[in-house]
Structure formats: C-alpha cells, structure tokens
Amino acid sequence: MIFATPPQPLGMPAQYAETALDLPKIGIRVPNNLSLDQFIFTYPNRLIALDGGKVLLRLRHDAVIEMDPASSECTVAGWSLTVPYDQIHDISRLMGRRFLQLFSRAKSGKLTQDEESDWTTLLDQIDYQSFSIDRDPPRYVEGTILRKTPKLRVEWHDGEKAYIPPSAGTSLQVLNEGDAFGAFVKWGRSDIELIERVELLTDLAPDERA
Amino acid sequence: LKAYLAKESMPMSEPRLDFERPPVVERVVTVVAKMDGEIYASNFDAWRTEVQAEYPIYEPVSQWLINAEIKEGELATDPRKAQLKIIPRFSKKTGKAGFDWSLRSPQGSLTMNMHSGGHLRRRYDDLRAEFSRWLSRWIEHFEVEEFQILNLTYVNVVNRDTAPDFSTEDGRLLLEKLITVFVPLPGKHQDIVPPLDCTVNLRIRPDPPATLLIHLFGVPAVPQRPTVRLDLTVETQVPSGTSREQLFEILDWCHERILNQFKIVFTEEAIKGFGPIYT
Numbered sequence: 001m002i003f004a005t006p007p008q009p010l011g012m013p014a015q016y017a018e019t020a021l022d023l024p025k026i027g028i029r030v031p032n033n034l035s036l037d038q039f040i041f042t043y044p045n046r047l048i049a050l051d052g053g054k055v056l057l058r059l060r061h062d063a064v065i066e067m068d069p070a071s072s073e074c075t076v077a078g079w080s081l082t083v084p085y086d087q088i089h090d091i092s093r094l095m096g097r098r099f100l101q102l103f104s105r106a107k108s109g110k111l112t113q114d115e116e117s118d119w120t121t122l123l124d125q126i127d128y129q130s131f132s133i134d135r136d137p138p139r140y141v142e143g144t145i146l147r148k149t150p151k152l153r154v155e156w157h158d159g160e161k162a163y164i165p166p167s168a169g170t171s172l173q174v175l176n177e178g179d180a181f182g183a184f185v186k187w188g189r190s191d192i193e194l195i196e197r198v199e200l201l202t203d204l205a206p207d208e209r210a
Numbered sequence: 211l212k213a214y215l216a217k218e219s220m221p222m223s224e225p226r227l228d229f230e231r232p233p234v235v236e237r238v239v240t241v242v243a244k245m246d247g248e249i250y251a252s253n254f255d256a257w258r259t260e261v262q263a264e265y266p267i268y269e270p271v272s273q274w275l276i277n278a279e280i281k282e283g284e285l286a287t288d289p290r291k292a293q294l295k296i297i298p299r300f301s302k303k304t305g306k307a308g309f310d311w312s313l314r315s316p317q318g319s320l321t322m323n324m325h326s327g328g329h330l331r332r333r334y335d336d337l338r339a340e341f342s343r344w345l346s347r348w349i350e351h352f353e354v355e356e357f358q359i360l361n362l363t364y365v366n367v368v369n370r371d372t373a374p375d376f377s378t379e380d381g382r383l384l385l386e387k388l389i390t391v392f393v394p395l396p397g398k399h400q401d402i403v404p405p406l407d408c409t410v411n412l413r414i415r416p417d418p419p420a421t422l423l424i425h426l427f428g429v430p431a432v433p434q435r436p437t438v439r440l441d442l443t444v445e446t447q448v449p450s451g452t453s454r455e456q457l458f459e460i461l462d463w464c465h466e467r468i469l470n471q472f473k474i475v476f477t478e479e480a481i482k483g484f485g486p487i488y489t
Contacts, residue, residue, distance in 0.1 A: 010445055013361055013443040013445035015443065017441065018309045019235055019365050019367070038289045039276070039290075041293060049254060053252040053256065065294055088272050089296050091296065
C-alpha cells in the first residue's frame, strides 16, 4: 500500500464525538520551564452581538486573555474584565455587558476616573462608528418614487436620489411611480437596511404632512 | 456526482443489519459550510432560543489551544501564540448525565451527535431524520449557500457488556478474536496493556476527495472491565453547488462506507457475538 500526502483541503478527519467513558479529569498542563501566566491567549471572535444581534460590536483586533493561575481567573486585556476559568465560555456576553456598562455610564456622565481611563482604552479597541450606525433607530423621512423597475429608485426630500436595495424596498412596492411617501428608514453602514411604516403623501398638501 | 454515488451504492435489496448488543454508542454527523461572520453573529441569539426549545442544556465547549511544533527534534511551544475557542453546544442531557442528542453550531459548521447503546436502540435513520430537520433550519437561519465538507463518525465501544463471549473469566478482553485491524502484533507477547492507541487514515476516493479514519484505543475504565473504542470516520469534500438533497445522498454514501468497514474491522465471530438481526 502506498503512503501518500493528504488531498487538500482534507487532512486528518476531525473528531466530534462526545463519548468519554470514565476518562480521568484532565487539568491544564503546560510544557516544562513555562507557567500558565506566561501564555497569551487570543480570542478570535471579533463580533459581539448586542440587542439580540440587531447591533454588532466590532473589535479591531482579537481580544487578548491573560491567565492568573493563583486565582484561576483570566483577564481580558484592555477591558478591565476578569472571568473565572470555568465561566470563560461566557466571554462574549461578558465583554458585551462590560461595554454597555461603560457606555451607559459615559452617556450619563457618571464615569469614575478609573472608568474614564477604561472607557478610553476600550474605545481604541472597537469600531465605535459602526456601533453608532447599527444602534441608530429608523428616522422619519419623505421621498418620491422615481421608478420601480429594473431597480427601485427614489428621490429624498433633500433632492438626493438613491437606489433602494431589494431587501429593504419591499415595503415601497405597494406604491406607484411618482407617489410621494413618508416612512421610517434605517440606514446601515453601507446602504439602507429597512423601510417601514410607509405613508402615502401624494394626496396630501405639504402642510398636512407629518 | 449522482452517477458516482449510484455506482458505489449497495443494492437496495440487501438486508439491513442491526444488533441485539450493538457496540455503537454514538453516531456523529458534521457539515462544514461557507458562512458570513456578521450573519452568524447577528443571528446566533435567535438560533440559540430556537435550539434550546428542544435541546435545553447549553454547555459550550471551551478549547484552550496551544501552538506546538517540532523544532530540531524537540517540541517547542510559543506561549504568545495560544488561542481560545468557544464552541456552542446544546444537548438534551447534561455532559455529567452522559448526553443524549447534542448539537454544536460554531460559525460555519453544524454537528449532531446521537447517542445509543444499552436500552437506547437508535439507528442511522434516526440521526439522518433529526439532522435533516435541523440542517434546514440552520441553512435558513444563517443563510448558508455552499457546503464544503461532510463528516460521519461511528463510535464503537467493546467490553464485557457488548462482547460477553470475548472476555476471559478474569475480565480480560480477547482483542484478537474481536478486531482485525492493528492486532495481532508480530512477535510473542502475553497481553496488550494500556496505552493502546492506533490510528490510520485511508484515502477512499480521489475526487471529490474522501478519507476513512480508523482509530483504535484503550479507554481508561475499572480494571475488571477493560474497554476499547474503535472509531470509524468518513470525511469527504462536498462538490461546489451540491444541493441539500444531494448532501443527504453523500451522507448515505458515507454511511455505506462505514457499514462496509464495520463488517471488515470486526471479525465474523465478533459480529455474531453482537447478536446480528437482519431486517
């Protein structure tokens, strides 16, 4: 039988079984001459869901986790966040909570001096602009349907013209070309994400509009 | 792909094999697919709510991965290149209670584990049906467009409970009479004692590439009940454009490869000892 190199991308098949059968408990063992606190673990999950996933907190780099064998706790560097080893699976939620904690206190001007420093350090690690856009609620705007095919195009009240992505434009399909409308519109980072609560303004005089 | 699968399929008329004392304690299926990170992160909380309605236990797996490589014949570790991975895992029973059906859904893959053995008489068809139900939900939830890899694993456990005719009075397991791979070993010996750990990975199809992994190892247990585990894993690349229905044809193909291998890696005597039932 020939011994060959594995075909790409398959190498050794991954194993996913749960069956353990009385396996002895395995502690964390580290190579000789090293202690656990010398290890720097990165956590490659750079997206933290807030508001049930409606808002994403985007990290600029992988979070760095430092170990403290004496207390059996880990510290997320730059987040002033300490997590016991056995709760580490909850790290994303706890990072999200820590962010909201500092964000809320910053908003209401209640940051202590230490927290102010933590908040500044944390802001360096996240994309705050995209967080703000994600979090921004839909705003009421008015516009006119210029054409519906082949792509939905509208003119907004300020004269700007735009194509509406199909996923966001379904609520405008009930209107005719030339109809003036009012609606709550949510802008995302690159395009319109949602149009809802549409009103037909065509038959209303400008002073009767909301 | 369809023609290839048809050529290798077993005839439909062949009787199906089941056992009174099946050594299979777990069957695992995993599909790997392309998935957008933002869609995964945005939809995970809703997915978790949906899954926990049927799989209420949430015990994520935390993996502390340490980078290790061999440099000049010695194992070297760079402590600055370690990584933490968290894998969401849902099940119907806790890990301490031994699990009963579990589902893992990290970004880009879905794994379903079905446990059996003892009074739990479950078959491949049960796993297939449950996986099919959750795969549809998973595809819809995370907007999955392209499958990449499919993996099916059978975990077999052999000890005095599953193979009572192959144990000596003092509880030793007659491995040579049970298993055809890795034993017998050349030379004269009395017994095999722990550690026992043998693995071989076989290419079983060049295109699309597919491999069969056979892993035989001793399981630490009470001394009076020596136990070995024999895992069979078939993993295959999934051709681009494969539909959901075709994916299940490939899964059936993997299952047939495992069944065929099962009949080879265990001796005829062992298979008789498991109490075969043809239906």
